[in-house]
Every structure is written in structure tokens, then in C-alpha cells.
Amino acid sequence: MLSIRHKDLADETLEVLRHLQQEIDGEANYEAQVTKADVLWRARNSTKQSRAAFKVVRETLAEMCIGPVRCAYCEDSLADEVEHIRPKSLFPSLTFVWTNHCFACGPCNGPKRNRYGTIHAGRLIEFFRKRNAAVLPPPAGVSALIDPRTEDPTEFLELDLGGQLPNGELLDGTFEFLPRESIPEDKRLKAVFTIDVLGLNREVIRASRENAFGGFRARLTEYAVAFESGATEAQLDALKSDLLSTPHLTVFHEMRRQQEYLPEIRALFERAPVALDWPLTAP
DSSP states (O other): OOOOOOOOOOHHHHHHHHHHHHHHHTSSSHHHHHHHHHHHHHTTTSSHHHHHHHHHHHHHHHHHSBTTTBOTTTSSSBOOEEEESSOTTTOGGGTTOGGGEEEEOHHHHHHHTTEEEEEETTEEEEEEOOTTOOOOOOOSSEESSOOTTTSOGGGTEEEOOEEEOTTSOEEEOOOOEEEOTTOOHHHHHHHHHHHHHHTTTOHHHHHHHHHHHHHHHHHHHHHHHHHHTTOOHHHHHHHHHHHHTSSOHHHHHHHHHTGGGOHHHHHHHHHOGGGGGOOOSOO
């Protein structure tokens, strides 16, 4: 999970979103706003104008994706759903706000849909509106879900890649996400909640990250050999593009960050130091 670089929408697209949001904001109370948000979201492709606007929204979110149009959260599955980072059922005032949208996959978006948590006074308070319950706003506080559009997830999370201990012992990696060591308690709580709500350590994703580690190692080796043998700039660019088009770029980020504890990986970066500075997110 990496931070998403923001892209602006065209003015005409933003105007459509603003108009839809104004319809929600104009409702008399919170419950009516929640109802209106659901109605308008379901009908977002019902007119030619809104259909064109959301075509642009989807195209722009795809351009902002990490790697080959992969889910902003798990990086494993195709991103094909416009996701509300803060759920529209809880935050109707953010339903059509551009900065509250990202591209996600169904397996991440589904379980998260109405789960929400806040961090207040060093405690995690989870809020879940049950069916037929009173429609009340969530408690105030800092959102407990890491927002990849406004926050850097790597400040909260790290991957267990294993590595070499000071005594020389080698540990196998689990390739699970963990809260970063020595971070403040509020950040640790956000990390724990995000991992749980999004299911970031589901076995199928964990196994994919482990596989991606081997793939990145092989591609980096290929690049290092080409770099040392005097390959042309075009050849090197093609190898770089192949590597950066691979899913699970967080694994490659962590290989760079944790190379001190990964002797084999450190040796590869020493052979091709330029790879340490490759941008991983869309320009």
C-alpha cells in the first residue's frame, strides 16, 4: 500500500460532481443526506452528462493507480470500483468529493464498505451502523483508516521480508503487513485497523507478495546484469518499465527500505544503484 499521487480533474467534470454534492448538502438533515447520497450515487450514470463525468473519473483514477491499474489497497486485484475512502453512508457530505475517491477492488471494498473507526484520546473507537439502526453520524475523531490519497501508508506499515540478524542468523519473511516499529500509538492503531478492515494479510494476497518478492529480485538481477554489460538506454528503460509494471510495488519499496537486512538484495542495489531512486507512483 503506497501513497497515491493526486491528479486534477477537468473543470467541467468537477462541476458535475459539485452539482451532485450540492443536492445532497441541501437536504434538511443528516438522515435525509444519507438517503440522497445513496440515490444519487446509484443513479450516477443515468444521464449523459454524469455518465461522461464518471468516465473521466474512472480514467483519471486508473492513471493514478500504483502499477498496472491495481487496487489502491491490496495492489493484487484489478482496480474496477470507484471507492469512497470515507464511506458515503457515514459521510454523505463527501459522496462526490474528488479527494474522497480512489480505485479499489471488490474484495477490499466490500468488507470495508460501512466499517469505520476513529482514534480519540489514544483509543480506537469502531463504528458500524447495523441494519434498521438509527441513522446517526459516526463519532468525532481522526479516521482510523489510512488514506492513501492524503497520507503515506509506508509511515504506518511495513512488510515482514525477513532478513539477517546482527549475529548472522537469517530469518524467513512472512510477507505480512505489520505496524511499523517505534511509531506513536495513534499511528499504530491506524495501522492495525487498516490491516484488519482491508484484510491486507489474507493468505492469497500474502502468498502473492511472497511470489512478487522473487519476481522483483529476478527482474532487478536482470537489470543489474544489463547495466553492467553496457546495455543501451532504451534496453535499460524497457527493463525498468517491466519491473515497475509488476503488481505489489510495495514489495519493491520494502526491498529498498530494508536492504540493510537483506544481503542479497543490498548487493543487487549496489550493482544498480539507480534503481533506488525510481519513482513508484504515477507522475
